[in-house]
Amino acid sequence: SVTLPKPDRRRMLTIANQKGGVGKTTTAVNLASALAVQGLTVLVVDLDPQGNASTALGVPHHSGIPSSYELLIGQSTAREAVQQSPHSERLFCIPATIDLAGAEIELVSMVARENRLKNALTDAFLNEIDADFILIDCPPSLGLLTVNALVAANEVLIPIQCEYYALEGVGQLLRNIELVKSHLNPELHVSTVLLTMYDGRTKLADQVAEEVRGHFGDAVLRAVIPRSVKVSEAPGYGMTVLDYDPGSRGAMSYLDAGRELAARTASTKAQEN
Numbered sequence: 001s002v003t004l005p006k007p008d009r010r011r012m013l014t015i016a017n018q019k020g021g022v023g024k025t026t027t028a029v030n031l032a033s034a035l036a037v038q039g040l041t042v043l044v045v046d047l048d049p050q051g052n053a054s055t056a057l058g059v060p061h062h063s064g065i066p067s068s069y070e071l072l073i074g075q076s077t078a079r080e081a082v083q084q085s086p087h088s089e090r091l092f093c094i095p096a097t098i099d100l101a102g103a104e105i106e107l108v109s110m111v112a113r114e115n116r117l118k119n120a121l122t123d124a125f126l127n128e129i130d131a132d133f134i135l136i137d138c139p140p141s142l143g144l145l146t147v148n149a150l151v152a153a154n155e156v157l158i159p160i161q162c163e164y165y166a167l168e169g170v171g172q173l174l175r176n177i178e179l180v181k182s183h184l185n186p187e188l189h190v191s192t193v194l195l196t197m198y199d200g201r202t203k204l205a206d207q208v209a210e211e212v213r214g215h216f217g218d219a220v221l222r223a224v225i226p227r228s229v230k231v232s233e234a235p236g237y238g239m240t241v242l243d244y245d246p247g248s249r250g251a252m253s254y255l256d257a258g259r260e261l262a263a264r265t266a267s268t269k270a271q272e273n
């Protein structure tokens with residue numbers, strides 16, 4: 001397959017939308033897989049206690065193994081918590097276990113509670129695994145776990161489901177991003193919006209797509225992820241759709257999205273300078 005050029009510098013994206021079921025986790029694992037298939041090295045940090053991203057990447061995440069929970073509370077280093085996905089030598093995952101469910105509360109009283117993920121993902125570690133992209137899968141809330149992700153990464157990727165009330169809650173997400181930007185992470189910006197679960201047979205899907213493009217402009221990827229049974233079946237086999245059915249429309253669309261995302265490196269950099 002086509003090999004993508006390595007980005008000039010490492011990119012870290014937080015995949016956030018406090019609405020559940022919009023395709024955050026599906027996007028995290030399939031985009032990661034799409035980038036890895038095309039030659040880049042990717043780390044997925046699973047910050048959802050459900051651990052669905054870990055499952056889809058085929059990575060064990062039973063209670064007690066070093067995970068994002070131990071990482072956040074300072075009981076494990078990233079090096080101790082990271083695992084390689086059995087599907088690709090370029091795909092790594094720091095899994096989430098159910099222990100993470102209590103972290104939101106445990107973190108409240110901790111020192112530098114918003115910076116713990118950023119501090120744990122050290123340059124030395126990221127250099128060691130040679131990560132080109134880090135994708136952080138957030139839980140469906142705007143609590144301290146998501147704030148940690150927004151402090152660690154400079155880019156936000158918002159998946160938006162092409163359904164009724166697509167933009168519901170996005171205003172609140174944007175206000176939180178602004179708050180984190182002004183107080184904790186001045187480089188933070190919404191670099192990418194991805195339309196998910198698009199059903200081309202409905203007028204509604206097109207209306208939503210148009211509304212989102214009107215709102216976010218060039219941040220919206222041209223690639224759109226179709227609603228597809230293969231995409232939803234893949235995690236049941238501990239796979240991404242790229243492993244489960246590489247020729248499917250779902251797999252193709254995530255490959256397109258990955259290519260487009262990677263191609264944006266230069267322009268993102270230009271914007272920031």
Ligand code: ADP
Nearest residue numbers: 020021022023024025026197226227228231232
């Ligand atoms: P979130 O992480 O935002 O809660 P998920 O990625 O878990 O959302 O997706 C919610 C549900 O929708 C899951 O069951 C997933 O398999 C399914 N799903 C996600 N994307 C698609 C798609 N493109 N086509 C069909 N089903 C999808």
Ligand code: MG
Nearest residue numbers: 024025048052
């Ligand atoms: Mg999820």
